[in-house]
Amino acid sequence: MQNYLIRNIAVVNEGATTVQDVWIKDSRIAKIAPNITISGNYTEINGEGKHLLPGVIDDQVHFREPGLTEKATIYTEARAAVAGGTTSFMEMPNTKPAALTQELLEDKYAIGRQHSLANYSFFMGVANDNVEEVLRTNDRKKDVCGVKIFMGSSTGNMLVDNYLTLEKIFSSSELLIATHCEDEKIIRSNMETFKNEKGDQLTAADHPLIRNVEACFESSWTAIQFAKKHDSRLHILHISTEKELQLFTNMMPLEQKRITAEVCVHHLHFTADDYKQYGNLIKCNPAIKSAENKTALWKGLLDNRLDIIATDHAPHTWEEKQQPYPQAPSGVPLVQHSLLLMLEYVKKGALSIEKVAEKMSHAPALCFQINERGFLREGYFADCVIVDMNGSSAVDKQNIYYKCGWSPFEGHTFPAAVTHTFVSGHLAYENGRFNEEVKGQRLTFNR
Structure with missing residues (x-):
């Protein structure tokens, strides 16, 4: 699985927002810290001006x-x-x-x-x-x-x-x-x-x-x-x-x-x-x-x-x-x-x-009581989404992905945009394109 380093992004988690780097490795969040330095193969994403939220x-x-x-x-x-x-x-x-x-x-x-x-x-x-x-x-x-x-x-x-x-x-x-x-x-x-x-x-x-x-x-x-x-x-x-x-x-x-x-x-x-x-x-x-x-x-x-x-x-x-x-x-x-x-x-x-x-x-x-999801924490599954609060998302027939093909928001423009979605560390969605070779995982529960 590909690894990612997201640079200089506003991390929204557990009541606070702080600008950090986030390293995603092998389906998990490996590290959240300022100025992460890593070696090996990875894809770098510039998160400046954007927010990272838990999925x-x-x-x-x-x-x-x-x-x-x-x-x-x-x-x-x-x-x-x-x-x-x-x-x-x-x-x-x-x-x-x-x-x-x-x-x-x-x-x-x-x-x-x-x-x-x-x-x-x-x-x-x-x-x-x-x-x-x-x-x-x-x-x-x-x-x-x-x-x-x-x-x-x-x-x-x-x-x-x-x-x-x-x-x-x-x-x-x-x-x-x-x-x-x-x-x-x-x-x-x-x-x-x-x-x-x-x-x-x-x-x-x-x-x-x-x-x-x-x-x-x-x-x-x-x-x-x-x-x-x-x-x-x-x-x-x-x-x-x-x-x-x-x-x-x-x-x-x-x-x-x-x-x-x-x-x-x-x-x-x-x-x-x-x-x-x-x-x-x-x-x-x-x-x-x-x-x-x-x-x-x-x-x-x-x-x-x-x-x-x-x-x-x-x-x-x-x-x-x-x-x-x-x-x-x-x-x-x-x-x-x-x-x-x-x-x-x-x-x-x-x-x-x-x-x-x-x-x-x-x-x-x-x-x-979902296991290791729902938070941006080191060691948790990398389920996370990058949003651009300065972007916009116009809803029309061409970008409605529901099979039914309609939405009550058709014709509306939201004043934000989802740019990247990671599912268990896999970059499943990026700026209107899907990467579907890796599927999601079955949720497990701490009961």
């Missing part, structure tokens, strides 16, 4: 393979992720077939090993009738990121609404339990009410009223009651409401929390007012809600009630999204542009670049 770890993506490959594949979406500075991902089980057995789960790992340019892990899926199969994952907790429970229905129809199933999983799983929390009874009741009132005139603007604040809060509250009862390790995905923030604490370090929470970039960026412009393109579950929720989410992120920034990257074809609201599927492609979006908010003064590294890299590594 983004996205703990929630839907790459659609197997079975839904008209929307996306592990190859295409991992490639898009790397172009955007995401070096590791954890992918959800609602594929076709769903990852509900150990054998089907390993089939996904085999695809990742053959085709993923980024590092990878895959969640074991929970259904109402596969508890014993899920608990077999206890024997594999060092190489599986977690188990996923859909407590609200979404793509793949993996709704778990049997309280006996939930009781068994929360009482017996030794892995992190990740939940999608929306109360299905509330959603169905709201949908019936809106259908009776508006008939076939429903639009995407009705989505946050149907999948409303109460549906999110009630489901999150329920998951937390199970977790507290059994002292389970619970991670609630894509928090979207101000009301849910009262369920989480910032009174202890992340490493000590048994219950953690994630916020997604689209809930930090869009509001319900944006349905007028984007319609079904930003239809997602849980829904993007009114502006006061966005304001509260930013506050919860900055005061550490919300622990992780992720994407819930969930592509669908353009044609699917053009259907009427009731038929259009929920989900937004985001993984290529998540870091750029957060860096735009850095330029706006909403958060620091050190906070971006904390919430998109350090915190996922700590939350999931």
Whole structure:
């Protein structure tokens, strides 16, 4: 594997930014120091004026393979992720077939090993009738990121609404339990009410009223009651409401929390007012809600009630999204542009670049107990990204790498650029070019 020496770059790591040299050797960060001198063969990169961040770890993506490959594949979406500075991902089980057995789960790992340019892990899926199969994952907790429970229905129809199933999983799983929390009874009741009132005139603007604040809060509250009862390790995905923030604490370090929470970039960026412009393109579950929720989410992120920034990257074809609201599927492609979006908010003064590294890299590594990743530390895997905060990135059809071929950011120019992405020491992406001869690695966990 080729070795690299990055000169005079602003290293963003663990709350500080310092200008250093960084030596990458044999997949690892060999040294971080001023004025490194080495011998042998290596490639030198001039980092002057640029920043080096730990690679983004996205703990929630839907790459659609197997079975839904008209929307996306592990190859295409991992490639898009790397172009955007995401070096590791954890992918959800609602594929076709769903990852509900150990054998089907390993089939996904085999695809990742053959085709993923980024590092990878895959969640074991929970259904109402596969508890014993899920608990077999206890024997594999060092190489599986977690188990996923859909407590609200979404793509793949993996709704778990049997309280006996939930009781068994929360009482017996030794892995992190990740939940999608929306109360299905509330959603169905709201949908019936809106259908009776508006008939076939429903639009995407009705989505946050149907999948409303109460549906999110009630489901999150329920998951937390199970977790507290059994002292389970619970991670609630894509928090979207101000009301849910009262369920989480910032009174202890992340490493000590048994219950953690994630916020997604689209809930930090869009509001319900944006349905007028984007319609079904930003239809997602849980829904993007009114502006006061966005304001509260930013506050919860900055005061550490919300622990992780992720994407819930969930592509669908353009044609699917053009259907009427009731038929259009929920989900937004985001993984290529998540870091750029957060860096735009850095330029706006909403958060620091050190906070971006904390919430998109350090915190996922700590939350999931990922081995030797998520930080720029000597001896750790060289998962890192060079960004030019004085550059720009215009989003258009020619540089959207998602298989679906569209993005809600099309036509927008981000005021920063990803120039280089290293995955386990391999320079996987450089200024619009991919180096695909080396694949990403399977994530392992310190449990």
